Amino acid sequence: MSETPPHDTADVLVVGSGIAGCAAALQAAREDAEVLLVTKAERPTDASTDWAQGGISTARGDPEALKRDVLAASDGTADPDAVDVLVREADAAVEDVLLETLEIPFDERENGAFDYAREAAHSERRILHVDAATGTHILRPFLNYLDDHERVEVRQDTAVLELITHEGRVHGVLTDEDATGHPVYAGATVLATGGIGALYLRSTNPEGATGDGIAMAALAGADVADLEYVQFHPTAFDGEDPFLLSEALRGEGAVLRDADGDRFMDDYHPDAELAPRDVVARAVAAEREATGEVVLDVQTLEGDFEDEFPGIAENCRDRGIDGYQIPVAPCEHFLCGGIDVDHDGRTSLEGLYAVGECTRTGVHGANRLASTSLLEGLVWGLRAGETVVGCEAKPRVVDAPTLRDSDPALPERFAAEKFRRLRRTMAEQLGLERDPDGIARASAVLRRLKGEVDAYTRTRTSRELYELRNACVTALLIARAAGENAESRGCHHLVTEESTAAESTADD
Numbered sequence: 391m392s393e394t395p396p397h398d399t400a401d402v403l404v405v406g407s408g409i410a411g412c413a414a415a416l417q418a419a420r421e422d423a424e425v426l427l428v429t430k431a432e433r434p435t436d437a438s439t440d441w442a443q444g445g446i447s448t449a450r451g452d453p454e455a456l457k458r459d460v461l462a463a464s465d466g467t468a469d470p471d472a473v474d475v476l477v478r479e480a481d482a483a484v485e486d487v488l489l490e491t492l493e494i495p496f497d498e499r500e501n502g503a504f505d506y507a508r509e510a511a512h513s514e515r516r517i518l519h520v521d522a523a524t525g526t527h528i529l530r531p532f533l534n535y536l537d538d539h540e541r542v543e544v545r546q547d548t549a550v551l552e553l554i555t556h557e558g559r560v561h562g563v564l565t566d567e568d569a570t571g572h573p574v575y576a577g578a579t580v581l582a583t584g585g586i587g588a589l590y591l592r593s594t595n596p597e598g599a600t601g602d603g604i605a606m607a608a609l610a611g612a613d614v615a616d617l618e619y620v621q622f623h624p625t626a627f628d629g630e631d632p633f634l635l636s637e638a639l640r641g642e643g644a645v646l647r648d649a650d651g652d653r654f655m656d657d658y659h660p661d662a663e664l665a666p667r668d669v670v671a672r673a674v675a676a677e678r679e680a681t682g683e684v685v686l687d688v689q690t691l692e693g694d695f696e697d698e699f700p701g702i703a704e705n706c707r708d709r710g711i712d713g714y715q716i717p718v719a720p721c722e723h724f725l726c727g728g729i730d731v732d733h734d735g736r737t738s739l740e741g742l743y744a745v746g747e748c749t750r751t752g753v754h755g756a757n758r759l760a761s762t763s764l765l766e767g768l769v770w771g772l773r774a775g776e777t778v779v780g781c782e783a784k785p786r787v788v789d790a791p792t793l794r795d796s797d798p799a800l801p802e803r804f805a806a807e808k809f810r811r812l813r814r815t816m817a818e819q820l821g822l823e824r825d826p827d828g829i830a831r832a833s834a835v836l837r838r839l840k841g842e843v844d845a846y847t848r849t850r851t852s853r854e855l856y857e858l859r860n861a862c863v864t865a866l867l868i869a870r871a872a873g874e875n876a877e878s879r880g881c882h883h884l885v886t887e888e889s890t891a892a893e894s895t896a897d898d
């Protein structure tokens with residue numbers, strides 16, 4: 391074999407610097423592996439983890455109660471074995487990493503006990519939080535801790551573009567550290583690349599959420615599952631530059647009102663504002679359509695809005711909302727499915743692991759319970775970090791492919807225009823409600839778009855073009871999954887002629 395060109399090696403390579411990637415890196419380093427964590431984030435804020443508001447669920451000593459709530463929110467579709475893993479390990483993971491290692495200052499009551507919050511579809515107060523800015527308070531200390539760890543190297547502003555595969559095994563990745571692709575060979579590669587919000591016109595996610603890990607894994611032949619279950623949050627700010635109004639607001643007493651000032655959630659679910667997310671999101675959309683506006687009334691909160699939710703109050707003021715009636719609309723928020731993994735984050739490809747929002751662990755089924763995503767990332771990150779040790783990098787087994795030289799000037803315009811088309815298609819046909827014809831039309835548009843992107847990238851590359859390619863691939867996979875699932879359940883809500891007829895008969 392010829393001399394190996396410049397490259398890096400690591401026992402364990404983690405891609406992504408949210409809670410899931412950080413947890414995997416931490417645990418692998420604790421097990422004495424040399425860990426390289428690469429992230430395209432330029433700042434810690436470029437990860438959904440940093441934006442998480444409401445908090446992280448614990449089991450608060452009662453795993454069975456949490457399990458019941460997770461299963462109920464998923465409408466019975468979550469995998470009970472995966473949920474068992476989550477609920478059994480929840481308290482120990484929070485204690486070990488967040489309380490003992492990172493010493494996160496979760497909010498306490500005056501008596502020094504934790505101020506556990508309640509959120510929609512939780513039967514108990516069990517959510518740890520710091521104000522309503524929990525993600526920031528977890529992620530920044532986590533990254534600082536890893537930065538100081540002698541076995542971990544963190545490389546920011548470094549995008550992974552392709553997986554290096556050979557005979558069905560993943561041997562590492564190509565990053566964009568040089569124009570023709572910089573190989574990083576690894577014994578184990580852990581994808582922790584987060585969600586897909588950038589595929590939609592309105593999303594609560596950071597703009598880097600382009601589905602990279604899902605697309606790269608699928609292109610390499612890994613199994614993916616449950617991709618039709620795209621979760622829409624019921625209460626994002628209804629206007630330019632949407633932001634999230636945490637579920638914790640409704641958990642603490644905020645209510646939804648239509649344009650006439652009337653509450654309506656009682657008509658949709660016995661738990662009213664505390665019903666599962668998919669139910670509330672569809673109700674908000676329906677009332678907004680019928681009456682013109684829906685507001686979240688925060689005057690009914692048990693505590694003071696400004697004191698309890700200062701970050702959200704500031705976001706409202708920045709957008710000119712001074713009162714207690716905040717206009718809301720549903721908005722893409724989370725992907726319940728993703729790269730199919732087992733309880734230790736193993737994918738169907740040897741050498742490839744995945745954790746966090748880019749995966750389908752089975753915990754969420756068709757609809758996720760609030761504040762279980764940070765927990766899932768933490769628990770699966772730790773489990774994968776423990777599983778991956780002992781895999782040695784083999785840089786000379788396979789030569790990494792090289793990329794074409796990049797031409798950064800043109801792609802930006804091309805990528806922006808194609809992204810616009812992709813987002814419009816996803817929002818119109820693969821949103822809160824879908825119908826089979828719309829899904830088929832979306833698939834056709836997305837296939838054409840992917841063809842145009844493939845043709846264009848035959849002669850050029852750039853980070854943006856890879857993100858666009860990944861967005862196209864992931865969008866197509868979502869459309870395909872939606873087209874193949876004829877059952878309306880959770881976040882995959884099908885509106886067919888029969889269902890509309892059945893609804894109007896019921897109304898009669």
Ligand SMILES: Cc1cc2nc3c(=O)[nH]c(=O)nc-3n(C[C@H](O)[C@H](O)[C@H](O)COP(=O)(O)OP(=O)(O)OC[C@H]3O[C@@H](n4cnc5c(N)ncnc54)[C@H](O)[C@@H]3O)c2cc1C
Nearest residue numbers: 406407408410430438439444445550584746747761763764
């Ligand atoms: C506004 C908001 C509020 C939320 N509130 C809560 C909450 O209160 N409780 C809760 O449990 N969940 C909440 N969630 C959901 C939760 O925050 C996310 O699901 C979770 O943080 C995902 O963690 P992750 O580590 O999988 O991904 P992320 O935190 O999104 O991190 C992904 C990382 O991968 C990097 N990356 C992506 N592609 C590449 C690539 N090609 N190369 C290199 N790096 C790459 C990104 O830069 C980023 O660093 C919220 C989400 C949002 C957006």
